Amino acid sequence: MAGAEGAAGRPSSELEPVVSLVDVLEEDEELENEACAVLGGSDSEKCSYSQGSVKRQALYACSTCTPEGEEPAGICLACSYECHGSHKLFELYTKRNFRCDCGNSKFKNLECKLFPEKAKINSGNKYNDNFFGLYCTCKRPYPDPEDEIPDEMIQCVVCEDWFHGRHLGAAPPESGDFQEMVCQGCMERCSFLWAYAPQLAVSRVAAEDEGLVSGDQEVTTPENGAHQDESRKEETAGQGKESVKETKAERTNEPGASSSSESGLQAASQKHLHPEAPAPSGCRLRDLQAQRPAQRDTATYWPPNWRSKLCACKDCLKMYSGLDVLFLTDEYDTVLAYENKGKVDQATEQRDPLMDTLSSMNRVQQVELICEYNDLKTELKDYLKRFADEGTVVKREDIQQFFEEFQSKKRRRVDGLQYYCS
Known part of the structure; x- marks a missing residue:
């Protein structure tokens, strides 16, 4: 069929995919x-x-x-x-x-x-x-030409080193639903964070470490303190209620049992079933540490806004200062806040002038602009590749030189054209 072959007689399947200028501009905007x-x-x-x-x-x-x-x-x-x-x-x-x-x-x-x-x-x-140029506990460069394992690197929010996911002791949550990571070394140095981990952290936990299952099976669960055996809890509560009923019946059948003794028994039974919680100390960390949280030799992963839940009492602030991690109490210290600031600073309310120009052109002018743009993109890519291969930074003078040479080539092409009138 006539439409089965493209330019230069090549099958259409061998032609490069067509990308519109709008697609290119959107990709450039994302990179920007x-x-x-x-x-x-x-x-x-x-x-x-x-x-x-x-x-x-x-x-x-x-x-x-x-x-x-x-x-x-x-x-x-x-x-x-x-x-x-x-x-x-x-x-x-x-x-x-x-x-x-x-x-x-x-x-x-x-x-x-x-x-x-x-x-x-x-x-x-x-x-x-x-x-x-060395990263992680393995002290390797990134990218590492000798490492054939594709592995995302994650920055520790405390020491700010970068780590391979496989070298953190606990694999990153598959959902990626975390904002910050604290590596093993920093968790050991800032051991107070283990008190918050059961309630705040989101981690991939080995089930056998928790005594939940046997074998090599793993479970993924938020460490929010809500993982409990509900059936055991209900069974215990049921047994307690039956015990109260039997005791109360025996006391009622006794001669001379008074209402005051009944109320006293009820109060004692309720106290047995629902022991009074210890009075809060005024320090959230101290209350959490009283629950004796477990510690592991792993990294931990934390969700957005977890820093706002850290205790900010006088003693804790003094401890943070002594450990040189007072920045953990600052929400604006996060990399996310930094990135958002960069986007806001660079944002503009005006529409891209190139897009406005393109939309105002007729079809012939659009094609000419696209051809010019493709030439510019190809030559600029080849020009910048030299700097990337040499590992050098592109300076303003280099870009100016490129555009001067590009304009010079364009003038030579235009001047070389011959026009005929019939």
Whole structure:
């Protein structure tokens, strides 16, 4: 059939799938939103050093200036562009309470171009193996060319290291219905969190550890303190009621049994069935610890807003400060809050001007624009691939050079066309 073959006589099944410009623009918009979330509104032109220890920001480590064996250091987004554009960088995603190190004493032969008047060292900064491109308890790079197992990496909200899901002692919930993770090491150091885990955490729990089933079977259950054997509970309550009835009957048949003795017996029986709960101490953590929560050598997974349920009494706040985890009481410390801030800062109420322009064109103009766009996209992809292969950062000058060369090529193509009139 005539329609069975496409361009150049190739079968239509071998042709590349058709993607509309609208699809491309929507995909670009999604990628832009993700970038805004990661950057969190970070300034790409001004060094963040003047802001002090930034609450949370996108950071990078330069293995060219501070290779493994040297002191670790972190640089802000603007310095990654301006001062380390041709260097090999590790993207650290975000870190809390960090001040840009670019050009300080850790950088022996480099002076910051954006803010050279820096102190020799930032004593408040915290570092880990991430600053040398190593992650998890296995201390491997990411992506790891030697790791053939596809495994999502998750950041611990306390130490901010990244971990393979299979190295956390407890697999992430299959539903992914959690906001934050605390790794095994941080759960051991912040053992008070185990008191909250039965009520708040959402984890994949080995059933045999709980004595629920035998064998290797696993159950997935929210650790919310509601997992109880209801039948045993009802049986116990029933036996208690029968005991009260028998005792009451015996007392009623005794000579001289008074109403006061009956009421006293009833009160005693009710107290036996429903013992008074211990008086609250005023500290939620202390009340939960009185229930003797179990502790395991695993990570824990926590739902949204779990931080707001942590006790904020004077003693607990002092403990958080001593453990250097006072940030757990701050809902705005979460990565989710940081990402939302980035999206809000970059949001615009105006519609995309390119979409408006496209919709106002006729069919011929739309086709011409799409062809131009495809040429631009192909050449830009090939141009940026060189930087990705070399592990270098794309600077503003590189982008300007690309567009100058692209415009020059376009002019040569247009000037080379010949027009004939009949």
